Amino acid sequence: MDIDDRAEALASDLGADNEEVKADLQNLLEYDVPIDEAVQSLRRKYGGGGGGAAPAARSIGDVTTEDASVTVTARVLTVGKRTIRYQGDDYTIFEGELADESGRISYTAWTDFGLEPGATITAGNAGVREWEGEPELNLGESTDVTFEDETLSVPYEIGGDASLADLDPGDRGVNVEAVVLEVESRTIDGRDGPTDILSGVLADETARLPFTDWNPHPDVAEGASLRLENCYVREFRGVPSVNLSEFTTVTPLDRAVEVSDAAPRRAVGEAVAEGGAFDVELVGNLLDVRDGSGLIQRCPECNRVIQNGQCRSHGEVDGVDDLRVKAILDDGTGTVTAVLDRDLTEEVYGGTLADALEHARDAMDKEVVADDIAERVVGKEYRVRGVLSVDEYGANLDASEFDLVEEDPGERARALLTEVSA
Template sequence: MSEEEFPQISDLEPGKQNLGLKAKIVSLQQRKIKNDKGETVYFYGILGDRTGTVSFTAWAFPATIQAGDVVEIKNCSTKEYNNVNRVYIDARTEVILRPGEEMEVKRTFKELKIKDLTTSNPYVSIEGRISGVREKEMERNGEKLQLFYGDLEDDTGKIRLSSFGKPLKEGETVRIEGAKVSEYNGRLRLTINDKTRVLPTKLPFEITERILNIVDINGPLGGITVQGFAVNMGQKSGLVMRCSECNQKLDDLRCPDHPEAPFVYDLFAYFTVDDGTGHLQCTGGKFPLLPLLGIKAEEFVPSNKSISRRGILTLLEERIPGRPFIIGGDLVKSQVGLSMRIREIRPMDEEFLKKFSRMLEADFQ
């Protein structure tokens, strides 16, 4: 097949079989999955040519081929998955390395809102406001790099943002073209690299409290608010002792690694919230929960004899199960599904009800 005869990536349609392609491997990753038949490895990544990029999945992939190589692919197929067209490489497919060949790749970035970000669309353009900026120095391949990190939020959610080299400005509203979406510790994050463009912009939307129905939650989104009745509370909720040196949770009052270090108090509670559209597991520590229990941070110390395991548990049981709450936080993905890390929790109030009522009524306008 000559160069001109290969279909171009921008022309690929779903549902095609026995396709031949020539493309550059833009990215290549692998993942292990466990099922009834045992452990399997599959490969995924992005293919690109001068017309655009497309995601691919491969059940087998030559070990000698790496990201950056140009390859010819024979007998692959295309199929739509999660509304995205993908190239599939199976046992019948041949992936042939074209050594020494170069190929220019046109990067195409999907314009997305934070709530719609997934790792299946890894390169995106997005608009939002930067907040919580911090920086640290890192070393990569012997070279010192400045890492800036913080959050990016729009009207649908909030996501962790990291930038290697390019400074992030607190409060700036930006358009980011070509940021990479990845998942780390069950949470999504966006990375700005040297090819990403960060442009100041005026946002065409307002950023306010993002109230979601539980049924509409479909990924590890940050910075959202849910409401609902707490319908139970986990048995392991209660007072926690931690080492003041390493923050490790202690089963007895002495840290095995720092026996001389005093312990400090922490709090942990987990419960299910039901909002009538679904339910969500929520977990919280002392920062969001202490105000709910009416305990000041400075009172929550081992020297305060009025704090006890039983007393804390009784307070949690009195103040949480059966009550309706407004809960702000970040969703985290784990093996058992999505759960929410609570940043803020407050009892249902009249003001929220007014806002919520207007929101629900808008459905009938």
């Protein structure tokens, strides 16, 4: 709902003048009051409206984004805690999922109600907002949370423990056990100025995912096997990314977390439809080498590819020579552009960057390098492993491995058909 719709629904519920309620709501928002808190404040101001009737009791599966507020009885599945900045102010919030037999729903609590995973609660006068197209409950000062003695049975796991492969963007209050494969310390331009963070790659036996530690924990070190409690998951380049906050608990494990060396193999169409993957293996035929392959030049400031000495961000620059390949991979279910960096391109080309520059000078044409690469790879079948991202510009696989397929194609086709039909 937008502000006008929210004000109209609230005025109708309260039996108050629509324009008066809208003006009051806009006034509160101008003072950076969160909208759900503003709505509850107006409910108190107007006496609840309609004789002060309590919000309707709803099953979670029946809550929609059209609801202003509801009362639900549910089991707490997860509880996360972190600090956010909302309209200029910092808030410590509690967040996670609630569930009953009809479904589950995300929540954000702006007050510490003492929620714990497994508890059964009744949340009266819980605000409803739309979050990424789905309803979410907002528990604020006007929400009445009661802990029930009788435990509600729900068909969902309680506590937040998950493998990396099970994580989705939007998950909150999750716990994982993983090994730190890669980690680096960086200084970024944060909301309060220069901020030190850690970023890298986590892995378990199911998957590998990127992570960011916004409040660097000393135990987050390369090779460490850790239990990470109270993490939240965002989307990063189309894939889930694990985020650690100041409230995340990091505990070294007394065992090594098992990690698979192989990436999950997917059909191209399936992988693209899933929206991306941080570590995936695709197999297909190389149909073409795209423009922008072979010898290229990059901006020395931002590393973007430049054209005719011009960078889109930094204007005229002295370009830095580099090599890459952008190749169309097709397996019959879909296509993807496989992007090879300098190291992989040198392997395919059979020479170094210096060799490629000399080749282009001798021919007086830099395109001969891309043409030579195309002659070597087009029409052959390759196994490509890397990070798949999908956006409005298409599907791109940033390759970390690029190998000519030598396995029996008939056997691979049968395996692919079995996977697709499963």
